[in-house]
Amino acid sequence: MKVKTQMEGDVAVVHVSGKLMGGPESDQLRNEVKRLIDEGTNKFVIDLHGVPWINSTGLGALMSVYTSVQRSEGSLKLCNVSDRIQSLFMITKLLTIFDTYPSEKDAVGAFK
């Protein structure tokens, strides 16, 4: 799994690629968001374009990141969520928790 961040103004867009299946790899995402929070960032978009599927452990990593951002009084949006991940959100009723957008542009734009 790869995690790469680019700033769009004051919004951190975190691009994730590969399989989000839990284990040490998921720590990359948690650590990156924690680093950005520590630097004062409070607006996040997680771009899942490169993530075809996740399991419940990967879902847990997303929940962990969501909780960290909320605790820092920030906001997090997801974009480019595959049909398969969307189905997982639906089954677990997390569609009501995660704010999802069809594209990075839409997600970043939603902060304005």
Added chain:
Amino acid sequence: MPEPRDANGRLVLPSVLSELEKVDGLALECAKEAGLPEQEAMMVAIAVIEAVTNAIVHGNRFSPDRSVVVEYGCEPGCVRFTVHDEGEGFDLSCVWDPTSPDRQMECSGRGIYIMREVMDSVEFDMTDGTTVTMSKTT
């Protein structure tokens, strides 16, 4: 590229999460062979991935000395998977509903719920490790 299918419908895996990709291909292939529509085949793969994730993470605890055994079978309109680990088992009565308001923000505890939501039948046997048997019919 899906893993070549074993003639006996059996796949033995080491306890590492990278094996899930192999399991995903196998589950999708079986479900499609059974004639399940694409969306349902995808859901079956999601459920099987959860069973194997639990076997690797909670059952075998990533032990290199323990394996996960996946047995699979399909016939027109029906697919069946059995996932076995070598762990100590667990208390099914301690499994919570992860969609309840007080549990919704938890970072774990969704695997069994997902299996039960997706499959028609999910049964656990903990007499020797944990064996999950689940099936889905069109």
